[in-house]
Amino acid sequence: MGTTHRTLHNRVLAVLGPAIAAGEYACGHTFTLSGLEDGFGVSRTVAREAVRVLESMGLVVSRPRTGIRVRPRRDWSVFDPQLIRWRLAGDARMDQLRSLNELRAAVEPGAAALAAERGPADERARLVVLAEQMTLTGRAGKLDTFMDLDVTFHRRILELSGNEMLAGLSDVVTEVLVGRTSYDLMPHQPRPEALRLHTAVAQAIRDGLPDVAEAAMRAIVTEVSDALKDTRPPQG
Amino acid sequence: MGTTHRTLHNRVLAVLGPAIAAGEYACGHTFTLSGLEDGFGVSRTVAREAVRVLESMGLVVSRPRTGIRVRPRRDWSVFDPQLIRWRLAGDARMDQLRSLNELRAAVEPGAAALAAERGPADERARLVVLAEQMTLTGRAGKLDTFMDLDVTFHRRILELSGNEMLAGLSDVVTEVLVGRTSYDLMPHQPRPEALRLHTAVAQAIRDGLPDVAEAAMRAIVTEVSDALKDTRPPQG
DNA sequence: CGGGAACGATTGATAACACTATTGGTGGTG
């Protein structure tokens, strides 16, 4: 658990947040502060602080006389890291992973292009080294170290993009890659084609070729999407 | 102002948030609750609720004996809508707009592909109508209605992608398009090439051609990036 | 039957206080 349960209101959030995120309380359901006080055995102040956080995430809205009302999903701040964690922890884990993976697939080609355009030269060169290490550990079938390398590879590209928002997605990508491995959605040995493509991306970025980097990265993410599609239930 | 200043802690946030977001308080700067109480003339409870929200956005961390410390920018939840609004309202407006535009450029081609794959047929068809209207109003030089149409066009594609996270970016796209127009970064008459490309995207999505839609959308966003690049100061 | 005034439930805000974690100093000791 990365989340610090140091404070009481965080412990309330750790229960209430996942419950709402999982849809246990339908849109429109209302809580009352006194209900939360009694339910969690905390004081009004603590209950309110928890509500304030939920409110800032767009999960609920608090109004006098009405109470604390669960908002429709489309109003949620789906990029909030805490909300993402809550959903990854719940039953909707696979759905959240698929959403994140699609987002990642959409974003990474563009990020690779930007990295090739404006990343610092030395950092760009180090990507090639990383890709080589990936090839070695991949061929050796060391899946756990391979995953670590894979994570840093993709993280670093997002960071090299020089765009704070793309860089802000690096946790998302990490979550997807780790989740994918821990759910056995990875082949026991990375496909040679995938290894080759990672090297191609790294070299294109190093050589400052945005279009090539973008195309190669797109090849990577579409391959992954196809792999995930197989695990998808027939009726989505 | 969209933000409801209905509550007192929101009014505190409306001052404190933008100030921190603008970098007026460097990373590492610490506040104290009593300082906030005095500075804003509010009770401790209100100050604490404001801090809780800032904390959930990753802007600050609150610890006993240390106070409320401003965190480094890389820890901020840069996708938080409130934070985005604060930065758009401040001096860094142009930087934020550029970040958002790059994000948008990275995301929209992929979103267009997904929309072509799985959007409902009737909705997909309506995109073509929208594109036609854009062409008409664009040629007529009605810039304000054109912007509205442009906004709904791009919003709807993100929503048609069937991915909640991509759909969650529609406000971002709106912000970018509106900001672009209000800052006179648009030509007085939309370029014919841009109009043609919008129609191409719409038709490809309607016809269920992901790759074509993606390529056409990529052409749109790169054109915009080039246009913005010209307005960029020489030394970034 | 419609509009508006009164009611009451519920959040919003303040104050005062006890508790606790953290830190930094201080003094003793090897």
Next chain:
DNA sequence: CACCACCAATAGTGTTATCAATCGTTCCCG
């Protein structure tokens, strides 16, 4: 002189009590 244990000051954390503001509901009057 360096290091460790202890202590005290400091700020956040949590509780309780009380009043104010808000707003959906209800009920009465025209």
